[in-house]
Amino acid sequence: xxxxxxxxxxxxxxxxxxxxxxxxxxxxxxxxxxxxxxxxxxxxxxxxxxxxxxxxxxxxxxxxxxxxxxxxxxxxxxxxxxxxxxxxxxxxxxxxxxxxxxxxxxxxxxxx
Amino acid sequence: xxxxxxxxxxxxxxxxxxxxxxxxxxxxxxxxxxxxxxxxxxxxxxxxxxxxxxxxxxxxxxxxxxxxxxxxxxxxxxxxxxxxxxxxxxxxxxxxxxxxxxxxxxxxxxxx
Numbered sequence: 001x002x003x004x005x006x007x008x009x010x011x012x013x014x015x016x017x018x019x020x021x022x023x024x025x026x027x028x029x030x031x032x033x034x035x036x037x038x039x040x041x042x043x044x045x046x047x048x049x050x051x052x053x054x055x056x057x058x059x060x061x062x063x064x065x066x067x068x069x070x071x072x073x074x075x076x077x078x079x080x081x082x083x084x085x086x087x088x089x090x091x092x093x094x095x096x097x098x099x100x101x102x103x104x105x106x107x108x109x110x111x112x
Numbered sequence: 113x114x115x116x117x118x119x120x121x122x123x124x125x126x127x128x129x130x131x132x133x134x135x136x137x138x139x140x141x142x143x144x145x146x147x148x149x150x151x152x153x154x155x156x157x158x159x160x161x162x163x164x165x166x167x168x169x170x171x172x173x174x175x176x177x178x179x180x181x182x183x184x185x186x187x188x189x190x191x192x193x194x195x196x197x198x199x200x201x202x203x204x205x206x207x208x209x210x211x212x213x214x215x216x217x218x219x220x221x222x223x224x
Contacts, residue, residue, distance in 0.1 A: 031210055041216060042214040042215055042216040043155075043202075043214040044214075045211060045212070045213075048210075048211065050210070090155070092155075094210065098143055098160065099143065099145070099204055099211075099212055100145060100157055101145075101157070101212060102157065103147075103154045103155040103156075104154060105153075105154050106153075106154050
């Protein structure tokens with residue numbers, strides 16, 4: 001079984017809808033991250049969490065919110081989706097003194 | 113603002129040839145990470161370079177880090193088609209931040 005899972009894997013939605021993307025991990029890592037990937041732009045950090053009570057904004061947090069329900073679960077919400085949020089979204093986890101991150105399979109989100 | 117610049121962004125090379133991908137960064141970080149992404153897939157950790165002069169090798173890939181020059185290289189030896197992928201470098205935003213900033217990626221195509 002995969003160590004980092006994301007659901008759904010693909011989602012098509014309409015402008016204005018609320019969307020939640022979920023991430024679960026069995027690695028036992030404390031740190032969890034949400035990124036978005038757009039062609040030609042690399043990965044950009046949306047939010048990150050060092051434990052259940054520690055959530056921080058990343059480079060591009062506007063229009064997004066997160067919830068860390070447990071050490072193993074970290075959800076990303078789009079309160080009112082807009083077309084420029086169409087992207088590939090990745091969850092990642094990390095632990096220890098250096099920052100090697102382990103990525104989930106990704107969620108491809110399309111906002112029409 | 114931290115910048116991580118990779119070049120080239122696109123690389124087409126013949127099987128059997130050697131080539132180097134460069135990653136320049138503007139922070140004083142002494143840690144650098146290389147990832148591989150196959151089309152439509154997630155990111156896979158390749159190398160973790162933790163200090164100046166670090167060199168890691170795996171198969172036909174070798175990564176090195178020069179923190180004084182703020183430069184990492186990913187050298188490909190005798191390329192094979194299976195190495196076709198997008199390669200990303202990433203650096204810690206600052207020591208102890210546990211945040212990564214990614215380059216835009218180098219898309220490598222190895223042609224038979």
